[in-house]
Amino acid sequence: MTVIIAFLANILVAIAKTIAAVITSSASMVAEAAHSWADAGNEIFLLIADRRGARTKDARHPLGYGRNAFVWSLIAAFGIFTAGAIVSIMHGIQELSETGPVESPLVAYIVLGIAFVLEGASFTQAMVKSRRLAKERGSSTWDFVLETSDTTLRAVFFEDAAALIGLVLAGGAILLHQITGVAAWDAVGSILVGILLAVVAIILISRNIEFLVGTTAAPKLRARVGTALLALPQIERVTYLHIEYVGPNRLFIVAEVDLAGDALEHDVARRLRDVEQRIEEHEAVETVVLSLSVDDEPSLEFSAS
Template identity: 90%
Template sequence: MTVIIAFLANVLVAIAKTVAAILTSSASMVAEAAHSWADAGNEIFLLIADRRGARTKDARHPLGYGRNAFVWSLVAAFGIFTAGSIVSIMHGIQELSVGGPVESPVIAYVVLGVSFLLEGASFTQAMVKSRRLAKERGSSTWDFVLSTSDTTLRAVFFEDSAALIGLVLAGGSILLHQVTGVAAWDAVGSILIGILLGVVAIILIGRNIEFLVGTTASPKLRARVGTALLALPQIERVTYLHIEYVGPNRFFLVAEVDLAGDEQEHDVARRLRDVERQIEAHDAIETVVLSLSVDDEPSLEFAVS
């Protein structure tokens, strides 16, 4: 729902900015229009990411389709870089030498103001959700957004943040152009917006690549998972634990455990399978593989902070 709201807001804003860019001949408004059209297109990729990543696992994909979310979010991030950042910077550089006066700046201010309200509503939703989830995990909002495997939430958070900052930059550059009479300020605004989008795109690209290549679980997550395993009455010790992201908030879990009791081999194998099924019933676990610990292997200790 967050992505759909963001998409509708971006389309409306993009149309308004495009009309304003044509009427005002402002380089900053052109950059903002490109920014919003890029964001609107990216929301489509994020919708595809959510849909394809939610498919259930099958024989060909035993770990599920969750990594689709990282792939399509990576495509969306490249879209921000190419359609937003590069276009804005190149247009701003061109306008530095040939830029003319901004016509009817009031139109630009009205569109920027309305856009700020729409983008602010979308950002507020993403912020509220991020704060709630960060609080549940005992983390700051910023650290949570950067580290979360929910790539769609991170994309909406950063895109809306960049949108609000970009609107301020556009409005400020047009105002400086009016006050000083120097047309270059409008072009500088376009360049700054492009740089802003480039930074956001690089952050999003980097995080998606990390999840695709394989990133380790945080110590807090590892401690929570280990503590949950030890809380099961069937498990006495954990000597090995591997947690791998296979999608947004979805994990592949491998562990070596020491089961309670001293039963025969075929009974132990059945109990291991039953424990695996019990763990896989958790919403966040895509697949779990358990094996038996060797007696001389040291037990892992987990401290939940």
């Protein structure tokens, strides 16, 4: 739903900005139009990411298809960089030598105002969801958005935030052009919007790459998983724990554990399978693999903080 709301908002805003760019001949409005069309296109990639990443695991993909979400989100991030950042910066540089006046600036202000309301509504929805999830995890909203494996939520959050900042930059550039009569201000606005998009794209690209190559779980998540394992009555201690994201909010867990009691080998194997099945019932766990610890291996300790 977050992506659909953002997509509809971007389509409406992109159409309005394109019309305003034609009427006003403003470089900043051209940059904003390119920005919104790029965002709208990227929402399609994010919808594909959600759809393909949600497929259930099978024999060919025992860890599921969740990493598809990171791949398509990475493509969307490159779209922001190419269709948004590069176009805006290049157009702004080309317009630096222009000396024409701002045409129909009122149209630009009206469109920017409407766009701010629509983008603000989309950003508010993403912000409310991010704050709620961050509170559940005992994290700040900013840290949660940066660290979350929900790549779609992060993309929408950053795209909408960039859109709001870009609207302010564009409006300010047009106003300075109108007040001073120096057209370079409008071109500078386009360049600044491009730089803003480049920064956002680089952040999104780097985060998706980290999840694709297998980033380590955050210490708080590792502590929660370790504590949850030790809370199971069948497990006495944990000597090894590996946690890896195999999709948005989907975990692959490998652990070496010492089971309670002194059962026979056959019974131990059955108990391990039973514990694995119980852990995999959790909605965030895609697959878990447990093996037995060696007696002389030190136990891991997990802090709740």
